Amino acid sequence: MTAQCELIADATELTPAQTSVTLVAGAHAPPHSSTVHTSALAEVGKTPALPLISIRNVSKSYRRGGQIVPVLSKLTLDIAAGEFLALMGPSGSGKSTLLNLIAAIDRPDSGELTVGRLDITQLGEAELADWRAANVGFIFQFYNLMPVLTAYENVELLLLTSLSRRERARHVEQALALVGLWARSDHYPSELSGGQQQRVAIARAIVTDPSLIVADEPTGDLDRQSAEEILALMDRLNVELGKTIVMVTHDRRAAECAHAIMHLEKGELSAKESRGRRVAAG
Ligand SMILES: Nc1ncnc2c1ncn2[C@@H]1O[C@H](COP(=O)(O)OP(=O)(O)OP(=O)(O)O)[C@@H](O)[C@H]1O
Numbered sequence: 001m002t003a004q005c006e007l008i009a010d011a012t013e014l015t016p017a018q019t020s021v022t023l024v025a026g027a028h029a030p031p032h033s034s035t036v037h038t039s040a041l042a043e044v045g046k047t048p049a050l051p052l053i054s055i056r057n058v059s060k061s062y063r064r065g066g067q068i069v070p071v072l073s074k075l076t077l078d079i080a081a082g083e084f085l086a087l088m089g090p091s092g093s094g095k096s097t098l099l100n101l102i103a104a105i106d107r108p109d110s111g112e113l114t115v116g117r118l119d120i121t122q123l124g125e126a127e128l129a130d131w132r133a134a135n136v137g138f139i140f141q142f143y144n145l146m147p148v149l150t151a152y153e154n155v156e157l158l159l160l161t162s163l164s165r166r167e168r169a170r171h172v173e174q175a176l177a178l179v180g181l182w183a184r185s186d187h188y189p190s191e192l193s194g195g196q197q198q199r200v201a202i203a204r205a206i207v208t209d210p211s212l213i214v215a216d217e218p219t220g221d222l223d224r225q226s227a228e229e230i231l232a233l234m235d236r237l238n239v240e241l242g243k244t245i246v247m248v249t250h251d252r253r254a255a256e257c258a259h260a261i262m263h264l265e266k267g268e269l270s271a272k273e274s275r276g277r278r279v280a281a282g
């Protein structure tokens, strides 16, 4: 952890009770206690030599009014299990496009995209949706919470089809406690600050215990203090829970919390700028 992120981590205030719940899902607990669903990527996370995400010659363009707009051109990139990578670059350079490919929200036009030994470009729509649900947690700039649902219900939503009510309750409580918001579980998004809403969104992203977290400008709509709380949480997800994180950000201070920073410009990626942080256990 860099000195700056250490400072940021200290800024997140959790009560002792919340911390103890957090540790049930944390690295100090036996592995089975943090498992919501056994993730297909978890095994790869235990094999450090293997990149979790392998992107080979991936290109992507969009069609707009009969014109083809090239966005990504033959990108090649490896992301290790347990890595925390920040992706920067000018507006329109294709950062969200690349993130959406990594998270299997969109497909490349050409090239290979392997996540945990699986070439996700070869999956059908239904398989891809299942794979995404089990393996990827999403954090967006504008939180994307359902306004008519409470914090609890927003976090519970992704578990509705897979777990019993009692199991859901356990996982939702763990996730909300981890972000320090269990006491606000019956609040609606409109009754929460932006920073609190983003913390609920983080709880929602981790409640299924995905190996990979993708975050698109998670601090872009927040004031400095709230942004620091969110970054401290992201750091904990990486260091304590071993999540692999790819975070798009315009904020250099946010990017400094990652292990490595890459710049995307004119469809091309810069070399990785290493931040020299320790890599989290997978
Ligand atoms: N669905 C789409 N259809 C057509 N063009 C698109 C689509 N999505 C993105 N683009 C175009 O692709 C380019 C890259 O967009 P992208 O959203 O990936 O950029 P970005 O780096 O995330 O920008 P920002 O920092 O503003 O969020 C832009 O020129 C954008 O207009």
Ligand SMILES: [Mg+2]
Pocket: 095, 096, 097, 216
């Ligand atoms: Mg974007």
